[in-house]
Amino acid sequence: MSCLDGDAAWGLEITGLAYRYPGASAPALSEISLTVEPGEHVAIVGPNGAGKSTLLLHLNGILEPSAGTLNVGGLPVRRENLPEIRTRVGLVFQDPDDQLFMPTLLEDAAFGPLCHGASPDEAEQRARRALESVGLGEVDTGRAAHHLSGGEKRRAALATVLSLEPGLLALDEPTDSLDGRGRRQIAEILRARRQTVIVVTHDVEFAAAVCRRLLLIDGGRLVADRAAADILNDTDLLLEHGLELARWLHNR
Amino acid sequence: MGFTHIDRYAGRASWLTAHTSAGQRIWIALAAAFAAGLMPAGAWRALAALGFVIALGVWSARLPVSALARRVGQALPFFLLPALALPVSVPGPTALEVGPVSFSGPGLLRAAEIMARATLAVSAVTVVVSITRATDLLRGLDGLPLPSLVKSSLSLGYRYVYLLNDELERTARAIRSRMGDTTRLRLWRARASTLTHLLLRAHDRGERIHAAMLSRGYRDQLPALQPAALVSPVWTLAIAATFAVIWLAGLMESMG
Numbered sequence: 001m002s003c004l005d006g007d008a009a010w011g012l013e014i015t016g017l018a019y020r021y022p023g024a025s026a027p028a029l030s031e032i033s034l035t036v037e038p039g040e041h042v043a044i045v046g047p048n049g050a051g052k053s054t055l056l057l058h059l060n061g062i063l064e065p066s067a068g069t070l071n072v073g074g075l076p077v078r079r080e081n082l083p084e085i086r087t088r089v090g091l092v093f094q095d096p097d098d099q100l101f102m103p104t105l106l107e108d109a110a111f112g113p114l115c116h117g118a119s120p121d122e123a124e125q126r127a128r129r130a131l132e133s134v135g136l137g138e139v140d141t142g143r144a145a146h147h148l149s150g151g152e153k154r155r156a157a158l159a160t161v162l163s164l165e166p167g168l169l170a171l172d173e174p175t176d177s178l179d180g181r182g183r184r185q186i187a188e189i190l191r192a193r194r195q196t197v198i199v200v201t202h203d204v205e206f207a208a209a210v211c212r213r214l215l216l217i218d219g220g221r222l223v224a225d226r227a228a229a230d231i232l233n234d235t236d237l238l239l240e241h242g243l244e245l246a247r248w249l250h251n252r
Numbered sequence: 253m254g255f256t257h258i259d260r261y262a263g264r265a266s267w268l269t270a271h272t273s274a275g276q277r278i279w280i281a282l283a284a285a286f287a288a289g290l291m292p293a294g295a296w297r298a299l300a301a302l303g304f305v306i307a308l309g310v311w312s313a314r315l316p317v318s319a320l321a322r323r324v325g326q327a328l329p330f331f332l333l334p335a336l337a338l339p340v341s342v343p344g345p346t347a348l349e350v351g352p353v354s355f356s357g358p359g360l361l362r363a364a365e366i367m368a369r370a371t372l373a374v375s376a377v378t379v380v381v382s383i384t385r386a387t388d389l390l391r392g393l394d395g396l397p398l399p400s401l402v403k404s405s406l407s408l409g410y411r412y413v414y415l416l417n418d419e420l421e422r423t424a425r426a427i428r429s430r431m432g433d434t435t436r437l438r439l440w441r442a443r444a445s446t447l448t449h450l451l452l453r454a455h456d457r458g459e460r461i462h463a464a465m466l467s468r469g470y471r472d473q474l475p476a477l478q479p480a481a482l483v484s485p486v487w488t489l490a491i492a493a494t495f496a497v498i499w500l501a502g503l504m505e506s507m508g
Contacts, residue, residue: 062463083469091467098460101411102474103387110477115469120477127477144387146414160468 009039009195010073010088010167012059017068019054028054029220032068038167041190041197043207043228046217047242052172052200053094055217059170059198060089072168087116090161094172096153097145099160105131105148106141108156112164123163130163131156134189151182158189168196175206204243208232216241266313266383275392276488277380284376287495288369291502298502299368305494306372309379323378324371331370335363386410394476404474408461412454419450 017032029051036042044052057063058070061082070077072088090112093099102108109127110120118126131137134155139148148156154174161169174190175183183206190197190210201207207214208228216224216231218241224231231237238244268277284306291299310320339348342359349355381389390410393403423446424439431439462470 057463060467062467086467086469089467091464093460093464095457095460097412097415098457099464101408101461101465103390103407103411107477111465111470111475112468114475114477115471123475124477142387144414145411146418164468 008073008167011038011040011196012036012168012198013071014058015069017055017058017070018066019051019058019063020066021054027066027220029058029065032217032220032222034215034222034225036196036198038073038196039194040213041193041199041211042213042215043199043201043211044215044217045201045204045207045231045243047202050217050241051220052202052217054220056091056170056172056198056200059168060086060091062091083116087164088166089168089170090164090166092157092161092169092171092174094176096157099157100145100148100153102145104142104144105136105139105156108145109141109159109163112160116164126163126165127159130159133162134159135185151178151185154178154182154186155189158186166195168198169193170198170200172200173202174199175201175203202243204232204238205245216243218242266309266379268309268312268379269383271483271487273392273483274384274388275395276483276485277384278389278392278396279488280491281377281380283492283495285373287499288372288376291369291499292506293362293365295502295505296365298498298505299365299372301498301501302495303368303372305491305498306376306379310375313379313383315379315382319382320375320378324374327374328367328370331366335366338363338366391476391478400473407474412457412461415457416450416454419453420447423450 013035015033017029018027019029020027032055044055046052054063058065058077059072061077061079064079072085075081075084075088077085100108102111106124106127109130110123113123113126114120128137128141131139131141136152136155136159139152145153145156158171158174169190171190174186178186187206187210190199197211199207199210204214208231212228214224214226214228214231215222216226216237223241224237232245268280272280284302287302288299291302310317339355339359339362340353342356342362344356344358346354347357347360384392387410390403390407393406396403420443424443427439427442427446431442
């Protein structure tokens with residue numbers, strides 16, 4: 001039986017989240033509490049090693065918190081709820097080559113729906129729709145991922161979760177090693193989503209272009225939760241937490 | 253596509269592609285390889301008959317002899333080592349002397365036989381991979397009685413061997429650019445060390461891929477989008493039966 005139920009927008013509630021990697025001396029995340037409303041677009045920014053990706057891996061239960069709770073659309077992220085949670089949260093990993101593991105593009109996009117019980121026909125329809133929505137409708141879907149360009153791989157990786165029609169879309173560094181056009185394409189795709197979108201990035205300008213609200217994480221702690229324009233203009237805050245804007249290369 | 257580094261699909265239409273599915277072609281290649289590998293010693297006429305049937309496959313696929321020879325040439329060193337030991341280890345009248353080493357006639361014949369069998373088996377497999385897309389072959393594995401873990405590993409292996417190859421090429425270029433004029437031996441040593449690092453990184457990647465699979469609902473089995481094509485097994489059975497008959501003829505030939 002399929003447990004895919006359309007494209008609702010799910011909110012997120014995190015309370016007192018902490019996580020320590022096995023054998024690590026310091027926690028990767030400490031006392032993270034935040035709320036994201038359904039349909040809201042939020043970016044999590046911070047320097048390398050701040051804990052952004054670790055936080056993202058908690059959203060669909062890939063990592064289990066050492067302390068604290070997470071709820072997606074009111075459903076606690078717990079082991080027994082994981083099949084349902086993983087249809088609600090579409091997680092796009094930083095390296096698209098990690099995400100595109102099937103022999104062909106179409107099989108990759110259909111993987112999620114098939115795993116959640118969709119029939120092959122329904123899975124194929126969903127996969128084609130998802131590929132179409134990221135501008136890959138014209139690409140030969142029988143192609144293998146290693147024949148795609150960097151930008152196409154990024155969009156294909158996004159399609160692999162859009163085919164699940166998740167209510168919460170979470171992306172880890174979606175513009176990493178993309179050229180200007182590739183960044184713009186990803187920004188346009190994300191802005192058009194009706195779902196809740198959470199983008200993890202150290203590219204503050206991209207984050208502000210896609211989201212109105214930015215969460216700044218450093219050292220595993222949430223240090224700011226403000227409007228994007230506000231954070232973008234707070235030079236001292238950005239510098240204090242190792243974030244620099246591209247335009248400063250000319251001005252400083 | 254084409255005769256690239258890894259994927260041997262040559263995009264060739266063949267009588268086999270019209271009458272058999274990808275999965276059935278795997279069975280045909282296996283039957284040919286088993287018939288060649290299990291052929292009793294001294295059954296030269298049966299081996300020749302097997303060679304004729306496989307040559308028909310090569311001709312039907314319009315596979316260039318040079319491409320076939322290259323592929324067979326890449327695989328034969330794996331058989332050459334045991335074959336080379338036979339002329340000096342099998343007792344019998346000396347047929348050839350090179351310095352202090354003498355080669356027995358029966359040993360040379362056995363070595364030639366091993367090389368002939370290996371050539372036929374590799375040729376049969378080469379025909380099948382030349383006329384079948386690797387992705388279709390992977391789908392065809394669904395018809396084989398293999399554990400799902402093995403099928404999943406082969407599927408992921410096919411996807412990521414390209415990535416490893418690309419990384420190896422990139423690092424090899426970086427090594428060459430820093431080493432300047434160097435000997436081939438030093439270059440290969442550097443490459444071998446790079447490969448070790450790449451394999452360690454591949455382990456990390458494996459964990460990330462597993463996380464990506466889990467996050468999309470993976471539960472121990474790669475789902476198939478398209479079921480294997482339904483093709484009547486008549487021709488596959490006929491070809492496999494031909495190989496079986498040739499093998500039986502070889503058995504009778506060897507028993508005199």
